[in-house]
Structure formats: structure tokens, C-alpha cells
Amino acid sequence: MIQIEKDPAKLGEVAAALFVDAAKAAIQEKGKFNVALTGGSSPVKLYGLLAEEQFKSQVDWDKVNVFWGDERWVPLDNEQSNAGMAYETLLKNVPVPEKNIFPMWATGITPEARAQEYTGYLKKELGESGVFDLILLGMGDDGHCASLFPGTAVLNEQEKWVEGYFLKSKDIHRITLTAPLINRAKKIVFFVFGENKANALYEVLEGERNPSLYPSQMIAPVNGEVQWLVDEAAANRLNNN
Numbered sequence: 001m002i003q004i005e006k007d008p009a010k011l012g013e014v015a016a017a018l019f020v021d022a023a024k025a026a027i028q029e030k031g032k033f034n035v036a037l038t039g040g041s042s043p044v045k046l047y048g049l050l051a052e053e054q055f056k057s058q059v060d061w062d063k064v065n066v067f068w069g070d071e072r073w074v075p076l077d078n079e080q081s082n083a084g085m086a087y088e089t090l091l092k093n094v095p096v097p098e099k100n101i102f103p104m105w106a107t108g109i110t111p112e113a114r115a116q117e118y119t120g121y122l123k124k125e126l127g128e129s130g131v132f133d134l135i136l137l138g139m140g141d142d143g144h145c146a147s148l149f150p151g152t153a154v155l156n157e158q159e160k161w162v163e164g165y166f167l168k169s170k171d172i173h174r175i176t177l178t179a180p181l182i183n184r185a186k187k188i189v190f191f192v193f194g195e196n197k198a199n200a201l202y203e204v205l206e207g208e209r210n211p212s213l214y215p216s217q218m219i220a221p222v223n224g225e226v227q228w229l230v231d232e233a234a235a236n237r238l239n240n241n
């Protein structure tokens with residue numbers, strides 16, 4: 001399903017309501033809510049809204065486990081840190097216990113080893129099924145999502161849940177959930193804002209299948225659903241909406 005709005009702020013409100021609903025449903029069903037956050041600029045509005053009373057008060061934060069879909073391998077106080085941004089905009093403003101927060105970056109360990117360690121945390125909290133209740137994803141203007149970048153070997157990964165690797169094109173290590181794990185989620189929400197994403201969005205949703213060039217094409221939940229929240233600028237090349 002795709003929802004297109006002129007104003008991306010409106011989509012922040014849609015996403016906040018959706019987050020609250022997913023949290024309530026999961027907590028009612030099994031007593032906890034496992035969510036993977038995204039980084040970049042797109043979720044900033046959502047995180048700010050979730051920290052506001054009207055949304056914050058509707059979530060039982062004690063029962064929320066916060067993971068990430070991907071991370072740039074930098075400390076949390078680095079301006080590039082996805083987790084750092086989420087702390088600043090959301091996590092430090094809501095009563096989620098620190099023990100329920102699982103940043104991907106850690107000191108004194110390689111990204112590759114950290115990916116294995118992170119898999120352990122996921123198995124403990126999600127069980128062997130590996131089903132997230134909600135995964136938030138942004139999409140870059142090259143069609144990447146999480147740290148699934150065009151032409152990278154991680155796109156071929158079938159077994160691992162989490163991968164750490166050096167992303168040559170950006171000269172930085174990345175750590176990311178793999179596509180098979182993402183696709184086990186109950187619900188996946190993409191945020192795509194801005195005219196610079198219009199071409200990639202068209203290719204992902206309406207172009208020929210070529211996931212090694214447009215990795216977001218790999219996202220197709222096995223038993224869940226994917227929702228696209230897109231502003232008009234990003235949607236301007238789409239025909240079928």
C-alpha cells in the first residue's frame with residue numbers, strides 16, 4: 001500500500017499513529033513490541049511526534065525493545081550516527097528502559113563481530129522466528145534501504161540476520177539487517193520524501209526487477225505487509241497510484 005501526501009509532516013502523523021497501533025497490538029498479543037528504527041533524515045518528524053505527550057502516553061515503553069535496521073559505524077555522539085539521532089529526537093524523551101535499547105555500534109569490536117553479537121540479541125528477544133513487529137525504513141536516492149546498497153555482497157546473503165561490512169562507495173563500515181530477516185517482519189514502513197528520490201522510487205515500484213541496482217525491490221514481507229509513506233515530490237514519476 002502506498003500513501004502519498006503533499007506535506008511530509010502529515011506522513012509523520014500517519015506513521016506515529018501506525019507506530020502506536022503496532023505497539024499496542026504487539027503488547028496485547030505477547031507483552032512486548034520489537035521495533036527496528038531507521039536513520040537518515042526521513043524519520044525525524046516521526047520521532048519528534050512520538051516523544052510528544054499525545055503519542056508518548058499511548059505506548060507502554062517498558063515493553064518496547066528498540067533495535068535498528070542499520071547503522072553507520074560511528075560512535076553515538078557522531079552526527080552521522082543513526083542511533084545518536086534517535087536518542088536525541090526520541091529515546092531520551094520517552095521512558096524506554098536503557099536495557100531495552102540495542103544500538104548496533106559498540107566500541108572495541110569489529111562491525112563483523114558485532115553483527116554476530118547483535119544476531120544473538122535479536123534471537124534472545126525475537127526468538128528463532130526472527131519476526132519484528134515493525135521495521136521502519138528510509139530509502140536513499142540510489143534505491144538503498146537499511147544498509148543494503150546497490151552492488152554490495154550483502155544483497156546475496158541468505159542465512160545471516162545481520163551483516164557488518166566496509167561500504168567502499170561511502171568509505172565507511174556499515175552494519176545492517178539482511179533482506180531475508182527484514183522480510184520476516186509483520187509490518188514494514190518505508191519513508192520516501194523529496195524530489196531527489198523520485199527516480200529511484202519509480203524504478204523500485206514500477207521499473208524492471210533489478211534488486212542489485214535498486215535494493216529496495218528486495219523488500220517483500222513473507223507474511224506481513226509493507227506500507228509506503230511518500231510525499232508528492234518523491235511520487236512525481238509514479239504512474240500507478
Ligand SMILES: O=C1O[C@H](COP(=O)(O)O)[C@@H](O)[C@H](O)[C@H]1O
Nearest residue numbers: 038039040041042137138139140
Ligand atoms: O544512510 C542511510 O540512509 C537511508 C536514507 O536516509 P534519508 O536521509 O534519505 O532518509 C536511511 O534509511 C538509513 O538508515 C541510513 O543509514
